[in-house]
Amino acid sequence: MINPGSGKYEVVLDNRYYLRELVESITLEESLDDIAYHADIRLVATADFPAITPGQDIRVSGLPFGGNVMQYLLQPGVVWECYSSFRGQKHLNVGVYDKTIYLSRSEDEYLFPAGQTATQRLKKYAGDWNITLASGLADTKTPLAKAVYRAQSVYSMIRADLADTVKKGGEMYRPRMTPNGLELYRIGGNSTIWALETEQNLEEINQRRTLEGAITQVKVLGNAPEDKRSPVLALVKGETEKLGTLQKVLIDSKITSAGQAKTAGQKLLAGIQETVTVRGLDVNTIRAGDKVSLNGWELLVTSVKHELGGPGHMSLELAGAELVRRRYFNGSF
Template sequence: MSYKVILQDKYDLSPLVESISLRDSLEQVAYQGTVNLVVTPDLPPLSPGMAIRISGIPYGMKDYVPLLHPAVVWEVETANNGVKKMTLTLYDRTVYLDKSEEEYLFPAKQTATQRFKRYAADWNIKIAHLPDTEKQLGRSVYRTQSIYASMFADLRETAKAGGKLYHPRMLPAGLELYELGTNREVYVLETLTDTTQRRTLEGAATKVKVLATSASESGKEVPSKVMAIEEKDVAKYGQLQAIIQDDEAKSPAAARELARSKLRGVQETITVNAPDINTIRAGDAVQLGTMKLLVISVSRELGNPGSMTLELGTYDDVKRRFYLE
């Protein structure tokens, strides 16, 4: 197996490894790993909280690079059915942003970049790369919720304001705010074992109405003010109406743009199984035939060659599904 599992920067567990699987998804912040080991007398003591890393040789290369690093042992499970075995659940260190809660009150006109610097400083996380997300955000009051929930709220607001799509990643050098689809090498998926295509009207919206938050007048409830109404493909798919209550759309033009961004017809996802390309991450762009698609999730079994399952979607579908809901 051309992979290494190193514990605490000094114990090489690779000879004891039976299997390694990794999972990365836009629906979660932390890259997750599962390592199955055979327990031998020379296995060092293992406990949650220990530092660990997984390295491998990328497709078409000769040298090892970190795949899951820096990571932490999150769970240790031991079983004995005649042969003692151990299963380790690992996460990269963004897991602390997902599992920790805090309250934040941010003033208006900050960018997501500025807020990410605050999150990283508060949780003692090194920064590798934080691009300027540019879009100024409104005042935000984040009551008790996970740090990642606050981070993702900032990223969604950035996208709703017409900004780019970003996803946090942990690199050996620290936290990166990764712009989706900007990977330098876009792999062409050619050798596929199977492909599944799913198309659905679930979640579709052919008519979108943007409302200002309703208010009462003289103690009486009054209808919400309609800021904008946009329609598309009603005749084709039927009237499926979504309502957005959003005071951030200060002008009719902004409300119309927001409404248009929420119009969505058939949602399509493609799932492929293929030999593993171990450096593909969630949010990366890949080429499938004539289509350039984004990786929504990747689950992989490491090995030679190993295998991976990719869930893929178009940029617009990913934007609507994860950033505009």
């Protein structure tokens, strides 16, 4: 529960209605599976409460953990949905996304020539959707092959561009909306790495190890002649003796030789999948894609939920860099 009198958090509607005293709770959620930061805000609806409708601008600000100067936590945001309830008093729940939600919910077609980078393509998407880009946008540098994107979400195209960048040896990036505009954030590139420790700021740690998602053998197929089976370019084996055969079939028209096929297949091999979830005192500036230290073990945040308050709580899902690479950029899952 937010303590409105604490002054730690502020919600501003249409850049003029300051709702701090009406806020009952705020949660912020983000995942590498999607692009937009999401907030769920619960408010007390008083007699002079301003009208809230989907499409309005809204922002969430707060004091960062350990800091004393208010900063934006979700800005620019848009009211996406709202619903009211009455239990002795009227309450309003407001669902908010940052404005990259329009890239996730909109579809289009694009044709890109060979040689462009993911950065160049992001500039095109953002320009077409009137989304401001941050100054100093990161350069992914890696030239990509020609791409023909038929009707699909714009965000799926962005993910494909960033995945192709990684497959060609580039670094992992994700789009992230900031108050200064849309940026390309390098996964694990945060300058401050928060230490999460069992005896200090954590309440619970859960570790999961599973063969779900493991790949111990990859069969790489070439283009099939009409009415015939596809030729096998490579059969790449991993831990089949230890874990059994869990095979993935890879078909990629860009792969034309046995050497390319073997290299591509090796990148998809994956053994036991290990993830960690933790719950503890809130560090409200941690975002999906950040690196954290869990009892000295460096991991990446794949999803985060902040329950803002004084003190607040957070839940994180964490994974190693190689698992993040396979799951979100190599298409193994």
